[in-house]
Amino acid sequence: MLNIDSIENGIVIDHITAGRGMRVYDLLELQALDTCVAIIKNARSEKYGKKDIIKIEGVTDIDLDVLGFIDDHATVCIIRDGKLAEKKRPHLPKKLVNIVKCKNPRCITSVENVDQVFYLCDEKAHRYRCRYCEQEYKK
Amino acid sequence: MRHLIDPLDFTRQETDRLLGLGEKILESPQKYAHRCDGKILGTLFFEPSTRTRLSFESAMLRLGGQVLGFSDAGSSSATKGESVADTIRMVSGYADIAAMRHFKEGAPFVASQYSRIPVINAGDGGHQHPTQTLTDLFTIRRRRGKVDGVTIGLCGDLKFGRTVHSLIKSLVRYENVRFYFISPEELRVPSYILKEVVMPSGHQWEEVRAMEDVMPELDILYMTRVQRERFFNEEDYVRLKDSYILTKDKLRAAKKDLSILHPLPRVNEIAPEVDGDPRAVYFEQARGGVFVRMALILTLLGLEKGILSGEGA
Numbered sequence A: 001m002l003n004i005d006s007i008e009n010g011i012v013i014d015h016i017t018a019g020r021g022m023r024v025y026d027l028l029e030l031q032a033l034d035t036c037v038a039i040i041k042n043a044r045s046e047k048y049g050k051k052d053i054i055k056i057e058g059v060t061d062i063d064l065d066v067l068g069f070i071d072d073h074a075t076v077c078i079i080r081d082g083k084l085a086e087k088k089r090p091h092l093p094k095k096l097v098n099i100v101k102c103k104n105p106r107c108i109t110s111v112e113n114v115d116q117v118f119y120l121c122d123e124k125a126h127r128y129r130c131r132y133c134e135q136e137y138k139k
Numbered sequence B: 001m002r003h004l005i006d007p008l009d010f011t012r013q014e015t016d017r018l019l020g021l022g023e024k025i026l027e028s029p030q031k032y033a034h035r036c037d038g039k040i041l042g043t044l045f046f047e048p049s050t051r052t053r054l055s056f057e058s059a060m061l062r063l064g065g066q067v068l069g070f071s072d073a074g075s076s077s078a079t080k081g082e083s084v085a086d087t088i089r090m091v092s093g094y095a096d097i098a099a100m101r102h103f104k105e106g107a108p109f110v111a112s113q114y115s116r117i118p119v120i121n122a123g124d125g126g127h128q129h130p131t132q133t134l135t136d137l138f139t140i141r142r143r144r145g146k147v148d149g150v151t152i153g154l155c156g157d158l159k160f161g162r163t164v165h166s167l168i169k170s171l172v173r174y175e176n177v178r179f180y181f182i183s184p185e186e187l188r189v190p191s192y193i194l195k196e197v198v199m200p201s202g203h204q205w206e207e208v209r210a211m212e213d214v215m216p217e218l219d220i221l222y223m224t225r226v227q228r229e230r231f232f233n234e235e236d237y238v239r240l241k242d243s244y245i246l247t248k249d250k251l252r253a254a255k256k257d258l259s260i261l262h263p264l265p266r267v268n269e270i271a272p273e274v275d276g277d278p279r280a281v282y283f284e285q286a287r288g289g290v291f292v293r294m295a296l297i298l299t300l301l302g303l304e305k306g307i308l309s310g311e312g313a
Helices: A021-027 A064-070 B012-027 B051-062 B084-091 B107-114 B130-144 B162-171 B191-201 B234-240 B282-300
Strands: A010-017 A037-045 A049-057 A075-080 A083-088 A095-097 A117-122 A127-130 B040-045 B066-070 B097-102 B119-124 B151-155 B178-182 B204-208 B220-223 B259-261
Touching (some): B012 B282, B040 B051, B051 B119, B107 B119, B119 B130, B130 B259
Parallel strands (some): B040 B097, B151 B178, B151 B220
Antiparallel strands (some): A010 A075, A075 A083, A117 A127
16 A cells, blocks of 8 residues: 655545546646645545545645536545645536637637637536537547 | 627527518618618628628618628738737727628637627638528518428538528527438538437427438428538538539429528529529528618617617617
């Protein structure tokens, strides 16, 4: 069993669907932090068999919309003074702003400097559509 | 301030009132000949278009207003790299209302976000073409007296055809509409239109490969052009362009009161021999587009009250 030190103040993003940890890391732009960040891939999970976990030292606020978009199964544990202070579940956001880019070459966003906006068009299937050209976002 | 970017920007009631105004204008155009005196329409056509641009210009001129603009991106400052946002900010100072056609999907929406004047989407790439939709609904209404209960066959390029997508979205708001989607396999209606628009509406629909199979049932046959500019390669275009050609012979099985619509321009999907048939209404449809656009300009300029919700009659 791999051991990662517990954190005093920070965030633990738990129950990330196995394999999505790096995507969460990228879209939350965790590479920009200069605090300690640990990614644990394929950790044992009673509920799902396998899961990814991310521990972030010194940060207590993250963009839950981004997390909800990538993985709304994940849980966010806020740690203060070494104790669990708060637990949050991200929700599938109704709207995404500047999180992902439209891939349609005919979309105005391919040439115009505007916010990249997507809206949720199918909650069950987690499908999003570009606000400008209505093309569906494909991961 | 209201814009028309998507055909659904107007509620069904607003759309019906607007079409009613179009009919009034058609019946007595002289009454409206000076309603736009002193007003200017900016026609911002980043992509060439004959019919849509001329019909907008005709509409404004028939209302007594004036027109300025450009008819392709080459003669606009877009070639210098000007953004859509900056273009509309500039035009907002020159005109009272703008009609924009753009090859990029969503460009008129961007314009509406930065504009100080009403923006009309005059076609954005393969996306939406709301004034064509209004024209189509206007024609259906004039031919049948109402849109409810129509059985419509949409034929040809149902994949890239923006007029088709816009029309479907609007038609599902009416009662008892039956759709026949007539297209080759490669040009079928996109699944998202079926899943998100047609299926939730509860209207009857069917996809068929040959127009002859459903011809006797149709009240409206909406023909479309297989557009060269929507294909990424020439081979696919050449293979599919003649797939669905309407001839006199195919019309033998059709109802006497069928109406054949086409957003135009036509290439060869309707044989010229059909033009003389009283059921061929595509040129009448194009003419109707002027009255619809007159009604739209008056409405968005606030010169005709009681069309948009929240305005007094």
